Amino acid sequence: MANIPTWLPVVALALFDSRGRMLMQRRPAGRHHAGCWEFPGGKVEALETPREALVREIAEELGLSLDASALAPAHFADDQGARPLVLFLYTSNQAVGRPASLEGQEWAWLTPDEAGERDLAPLDRVLLSGLAK
Numbered sequence: 001m002a003n004i005p006t007w008l009p010v011v012a013l014a015l016f017d018s019r020g021r022m023l024m025q026r027r028p029a030g031r032h033h034a035g036c037w038e039f040p041g042g043k044v045e046a047l048e049t050p051r052e053a054l055v056r057e058i059a060e061e062l063g064l065s066l067d068a069s070a071l072a073p074a075h076f077a078d079d080q081g082a083r084p085l086v087l088f089l090y091t092s093n094q095a096v097g098r099p100a101s102l103e104g105q106e107w108a109w110l111t112p113d114e115a116g117e118r119d120l121a122p123l124d125r126v127l128l129s130g131l132a133k
């Protein structure tokens with residue numbers, strides 16, 4: 001039998017600035033969890049590694065260049081619902097460029113406390129609480 005995963009791999013980034021704030025964005029209208037805040041990222045596509053997917057997603061969404069080797073694995077969260085997925089969080093404190101809203105999304109630099117006060121997508125809330133430990 002072919003080794004095809006039955007779950008969706010998704011990657012996300014906690015990009016920190018020099019003041020300890022994280023770059024977060026708001027999911028646009030029309031998407032699952034629209035209006036909720038999240039760590040930027042997205043689905044890992046066929047033939048991509050998780051790091052390659054994250055470098056691609058951050059360039060597509062925010063116009064920032066990441067060094068895949070400088071990404072640090074942090075932790076993960078999963079959803080065992082009708083569409084099982086695992087969301088893997090990486091951290092970094094280096095990116096080249098200035099954030100741009102390339103998909104029309106709202107974004108902000110938020111401290112972990114400020115992020116916790118926002119309406120977060122469910123798995124992103126799990127990731128945030130793991131980061132704070």
Ligand SMILES: Nc1nc2c([nH]c(=O)n2[C@@H]2O[C@H](COP(=O)(O)OP(=O)(O)OP(=O)(O)O)[C@@H](O)[C@H]2O)c(=O)[nH]1
Nearest residue numbers: 010031032033038039041042043079085121122123124
């Ligand atoms: N960041 C985040 N993604 C989640 C959560 N729950 C959940 O099912 N997802 C799913 O994980 C995927 C994230 O990838 P993405 O950000 O590229 O998704 P997308 O909006 O392009 O896809 P979509 O239109 O299918 O929702 C989406 O399918 C999204 O619906 C969650 O709590 N946080």
